[in-house]
Amino acid sequence: MIRPCKMKQVQMIVLKKDINTVIEFLGQREAMHFDVSDNVSESSDYVRIKELFEKLKISAQFLNIELPSQPDADSVLPHEADEALVEEQYAAIELFKEKETAVLQEKKQTEETFFEAKSFSNLNTYFSNLDQLSYLTLRVGRLDPKVRADLKQQLGERAIIIPLGEEEDGKVLAASSRKGRFALDSELNKYAFKTITVPENFQGVPAELLEGIQKQLNKLEAEINGISSEKEKMKNELQPVMQKLTSMFLTALAVEKLKSRCASTSEAFMLSGWVPADLVKKITQELSVLTDGRAAIRIYNPNEIPGIKNESEKIPVSLRHGSFVKGFERVVFSYGAPLYGTIDPTPIVAVFFILLFGIMFGDFGQGFVLLLIGLLTGKHGLKMLKRFKKFSVPLIAVGITSMVMGLLTGEVFTNEELLVAPTRAVTAALTGNPVDRIITIMPQAGNGNSIIKLFYFFGFTITIGVIFNSIGIIINIVNNCILRKYEAAFFSKTGIAGLLFFWYVIFIAISSLLGGSFIWPDFFGLLVPVGCIFFGPVLWRCIAREKPFFKHGIMTFIMEGFVEILETISSVISSSVSFLRVGAFALSHAVLSFIVFRFTEELINYSGGITGSLFAFFIIVFGNLVIIVLEGMIVAIQVMRLQYYEFFSKFFTSTGVEFTPFRFRN
Secondary structure, three states: OOOOOOEEEEEEEEEOOOHHHHHHHHHHHOOOEEOOOOOOOOOHHHHHHHHHHHHHHHHHHHOOOOOOOOOOOOOOOOOHHHHHHHHHHHHHHHHHHHHHHHHHHHHHHHHHHHHHHHHOOOOOOEHHHHHHHOOEEEEEEEOOHHHHHHHHHHHOOOEEEEEOOOHHHOEEEEEEEHHHHHHHHHHHHHOOOEEOOOOOOOEOOOHHHHHHHHHHHHHHHHHHHHHHHHHHHHHHHHHHHHHHHHHHHHHHHHHHHHHHOOEEOOOEEEEEEEEEHHHHHHHHHHHHHHOOOOOEEEEEOHHHOHHHHOOOOOOEEOOOOOHHHHOOHHHHHHHOEOOOOOOOOHHHHHHHHHHHHHHHOOOHHHHHHHHHHHHHOOOOOOHHHHHHHHHHHHHHHHHHHHHHHHHHHOOEOOEOOOOHHHHHHHHHHHHOOOOOOOOOOOOOOOOHHHHHHHHHHHHHHHHHHHHHHHHHHHHHHHHHHHOOOHHHHHHOOOOHHHHHHHHHHHHHHHHHHOOOOOOHHHHHHHHHHHHHHHOHHHHHHHHOOOOOOOOOOHHHHHHHHHHHHHHHHHHHHHHHHOOHHHHHHHHHHHHHHHHHHHHHHHHHHHHOHHHHHHHHHHHHHHHHHHHHHHHHHHHHHHHHHHHHHHHHHHHOOOOEEEOOOOOOOO
16 A cells, blocks of 8 residues: 555444443444543543552552553453452552561560660669660550550550560560650550569669560561461452453553543543544444443544645544554654655555665575564564564564675674685586676775675665665655645756656666766756756746745846755755765775674684684674674664655655554553
């Protein structure tokens, strides 16, 4: 397909009770590019869904569950039961979180108490004096086991209660910081705490207290381990549920966001957008069945839309290609979308991209590496490389062309000798004249013929540039005729006049190289298109019967004409000479390969043995890796540059809008 898909605008009035079902259907079909307002008003439903989604993320974060960033392909909208489940999970996890926090805090305080008390265990002073020597306040006594939990809750983080001896005895140790001792004593009095007097002459900290604290630490450690096990079990149980719920709520958020940007009343919504013409009938029929005929649907051709007529709106552009060409769509869209109804340049971009890359990166082995990477990132490749899937087809394509160019130049992983024998056999069978390599890029010492071949090669790259530039100008001519901009199609530097001038300059250049000379008819061959470019605005206003002929005055007309002629001449020269870089980078690739190959060869000859072979192997691997990564990137950038400046600039005078259908998945 050389032109974008035909589009139609679909407008529908959908009842409020059907809107979620309709948007869910359209999101799954990925067929409608919505015309919506940029103003977003958050509805109560949107706020509710967003709050639930935040709760879901908080719960997942606590359990260390990784949630999907986009909905599943078969995801549906959540129901009331799903929303209730999120609330239930959130409440349960918050309680569990509080329990974990409380136990961890108690363990921390108990550890501090233990280390503080232990430091005074052998102190040569009376226990009763520790209040004056320590940062720690210790109280030993009896407390009814039934009220212990309530006391812990009242004290919170200010103090800890540690059981001593048997549970039934009620013997406890209460500990707090010095600044919290008055609050501790106050709370202990409320719960009928009975102090146990430590013998008056006892020095240090009683062993019973240290033993009690240690037991409490062991108990808390076991409790924490139990909490960790319970948390892991909870994670394993809830992970698939939470991931499914996340997918559903991402879908719901997308639906609510779209609804907030659509015109609506208290009873209905109006949806408006563009759908590919060949899908309109099927989509509208399915929507009619889905809503039991309750949706009012109207279909418009582009020329029936006022905004399209006055050019205040643009029709979105949808390109459809096979897997090969589709891999190069982003090259086009990164520059801009073609205007609706104009020529789709993607197939041409795909062909010239792989051709230019292959010429500049000719090596059978290195091309095979690119091919292999393309296969590994493809549909049936490695799962870990799936995110690079969009690069798969371009990598396979440039890998193949690089391999072909490598066969012609006789290079395999920079080695110039491996393909000599098969190349001589093939050329001898086909032509009767065996040669070491079909294309010679590297000039060889004492071989003047190789220099001539190199110039032929540069001439070949310029020829590709002439063809590429010509196609760009022809596309511009056709596009302007489609858009009824006939002045630009006929009289501009990228119109018919500019194309004739470009071709005639090339004809004169070829004629001169073949020994011809400039003759007087050549003067008219150049003057006629130049004159059309210079007088183009006046000629068109005469043809269209528009007055005045000199719209901005005769002096402005003359100045603009001269500038246009200078731009035309400079663009003809620069756009052709620019393709010398293709040959230059092919030569630089050959030079780098030559350096790596000769260096390893000399290393083997000089060092010999296993050591020399190991060093040579390392140089070969490292050298090829550097060439593949570094020069591969440079060549790709140069190809993109040629596409942008020497091709797209010819016809992308204005850009369209890319067709971006509403979808739940990226």
